[in-house]
Amino acid sequence: MKTVSGQNQISFAKKVWEATKLIPRGRVATYQDIAGMIRHPRAARAVGNALNKNRSKDVPCHRIVHADGSIGGFAWGRERKRKLLENERILFRGDKIDSSCMLVMR
DNA sequence: CCACTGACGCGAC
DNA sequence: CGTCGCGCCAGTG
Numbered sequence: 001m002k003t004v005s006g007q008n009q010i011s012f013a014k015k016v017w018e019a020t021k022l023i024p025r026g027r028v029a030t031y032q033d034i035a036g037m038i039r040h041p042r043a044a045r046a047v048g049n050a051l052n053k054n055r056s057k058d059v060p061c062h063r064i065v066h067a068d069g070s071i072g073g074f075a076w077g078r079e080r081k082r083k084l085l086e087n088e089r090i091l092f093r094g095d096k097i098d099s100s101c102m103l104v105m106r
Numbered sequence: 107c108c109a110c111t112g113a114c115g116c117g118a119c
Numbered sequence: 120c121g122t123c124g125c126g127c128c129a130g131t132g
Contacts, residue, residue, distance in 0.1 A: 046129040048113040073113025
């Protein structure tokens with residue numbers, strides 16, 4: 001075992017990325033959902049910042065959208081994000097995503 | 107320690 | 120429906 005001090009420095013951002021990796025293709029989750037997954041139910045905003053900081057392709061950050069189904073933001077451009085989502089057969093209803101594609105349907 | 111910044115959420119209008 | 124305001128949070132200077 002370790003003499004304590006070290007480790008567990010896993011940044012908030014890192015947790016966010018890990019949780020995001022769990023979102024399956026063809027499905028989306030809200031920033032709030034991710035916040036809940038990492039046990040920080042009120043940190044939806046911080047989640048967005050964390051995703052923005054991410055640049056790895058292993059993190060499907062395009063699958064994270066607003067709670068009302070709107071596209072949300074994307075470091076590489078919202079247009080790009082929408083395209084990626086449509087590629088995964090995500091159903092759009094105007095500018096919002098159909099709730100049936102949400103990981104957690106309400 | 108304080109002030110400010112965002113890929114947010116939601117109630118009021 | 121659309122817009123505005125306020126609350127919430129982790130990071131940064």
